[in-house]
Amino acid sequence: MTELRVGLIVPLSEEFGYVSSVVDLLGDFREQGRVYHSFLVPGTEITGLLTVLHEMGQSNAAIAAQDLIRVFGVPLVALIGTGAALSSEVALGDVVVASEIDAYLHRAKAVGEAEHPGGAGLALAGTSWKPSAPLLDLVRNFPLRKASRDVVTAWSGDALARCPLPVGLRPAAGPGLHVAPVATGDVVVGSDTFKAVIRNKNRTLAAVEMEAGGAALSAYHSDTADVLVVRGISDHAAKDKTATDLTPDVDGRPNAWRRYAVTNATRILLKLLAAPDFPWRATSPARGPVSPAPPRRPEPGPSRGDGAESGPAVDGRSPDGRRSGKGWLDGRTVAAVTSGAATALAVESLLHRRRDIEEALSAASSPPAPEAGSHAARTESADGPDGSDGGSHP
Known part of the structure; x- marks a missing residue:
């Protein structure tokens, strides 16, 4: 039985092209204004949903991650794409997995040079997050353990063999895997001076990106999901960034380093997700209202004439035009079935759960009308039931 466990965020459509050349996408569907692509982690029964931001930045990634966690209940959000090297030990084509995510621009202060010499007029403060200890332990030991070190060696060798760069630009060795702190902020870094500012804040930072x-x-706020940031290194965060990005491949297509970096990152991410001892967080049914919900009242609707109730329309709306839980489920199930039976089962299971919660909330907010003359009914009407709150690169 397949199980939906990972939500994958890809910042840009360009990067999606590189990721999709590695990940076998089963199909796609739209939910709450966002398109999701389903996929299966090779060698496992783990399914995932991939979504593309189409724009860079922290806020876009935050909303996408929140949707994946709240709507689908994924226990892991993974972020993949390009990154820029901050450390001289990180080469183009290498992959950096974030051991710490340093939001270096958080609480930054613009100051004069006299107040902050050499700081380019910006005093950095920052805040940071880390993956869970079990997840970080797995990633750090993945290249070292007997069961997985050959996997990393083979990944690096295969990556070099697939390298799209011309002979004169091809690296001498396959990509390295680094587990190190990563800087994140809403700035495209292509300046040696600004790169030095970031490094001066934290000398252990290996790379910089814009969504983590x-x-x-x-x-962090969900308290139910972990985060895994995997970045392929495509430039040095320096003044030559544009020229590096435009480097052509053997067929003359630009962005050869970006293509090489993202495909390397995608392949090692899939290897990590397929680890038999991957520390998935336990998932539990989403929480409904605190107080018991009253019994459901049947929704009025026209009959087909054969004694059976008419079903929802294909667009997920009931015959009277209102969106129903059943219609939403049917529409998503149809989309998932076209994507493959395995993904359908996983997605449908989650959608059943969500439908039940939505119906309970709806029933709780609209209790049956009290009978006239009933003291208990009059008291409930006066007090009223409590309502429930609704939830909110370089």
């Missing part, structure tokens, strides 16, 4: 802080913040 948002995804990490949503996972």
Whole structure:
């Protein structure tokens, strides 16, 4: 039985092209204004949902991560794409997995040079997040353990063999895997001076990117999901960034380093997710209202004439135009079935759960009308039941 366990965030459509060349996408569907692509982690029964931001930045990633966690209940949000090296030990094409996510611009202060010499007029403060200890332990030991070190060696060798760069630009060795702190902020870093500012704040930072802080913040506030940031290194965060990005591949297509970096990152991410001892957080049914919900009242609707109730329309609305839980489920199930039976079962299970919660909330907010003359009914009407709150690169 397949199980939906990972939500994958890809910042840009360009990066989606590289990721989809590695991940076998089963199909797609739209939910609450966002398109999701379903996929299966090779060699496992783990399914995932991938979504593309189409724009860079922390806030976009935060919203996407929140949707994946709240709507689908995924216990892991993974973020993949390009990153820029801050450390001289990190080469183009290498992959950095974040051991710490440093939002270096958080609480930054603009100051004069006299107040902060050499700081380019910006005094950094920052805040940070980390993956859970079990997840970080797995990633750090993945290249070292007997069961997985050969996997990493083979990944690096295969990556070099697939490298799309011309012979004169091809790296001498396959990509390295680094587990190190990553800087995140809403700035495209292409300046040696600004790069030095970031490094001066935290000399252990290996790379910089633009979305991890948002995804990490949503996972942190959920208290149910972990976060895994995997970045392929495509430039040095220096003045030559544009030229590096435009480097052509053997077929003359630009962005060869970006393609190489993201495909390397995607392949090692899939290897990590397929680890038999991957520390998935336990999932539990989403919490409904605190107080018991009153019994459901049947919704009025026209009959088909054969004694059976008419079902919802294909667009997920009931015959009277209102969206129903059943219609929402049917529409998503149809989309999932076209994506493959395995994904359908996983997604449908989650949607059943969500439908039940939505119906309970709806019933709780609209209790049956009290009978006239009933003291208990009059008291309930006066007090009223409590309502429930609704939930909110370089």
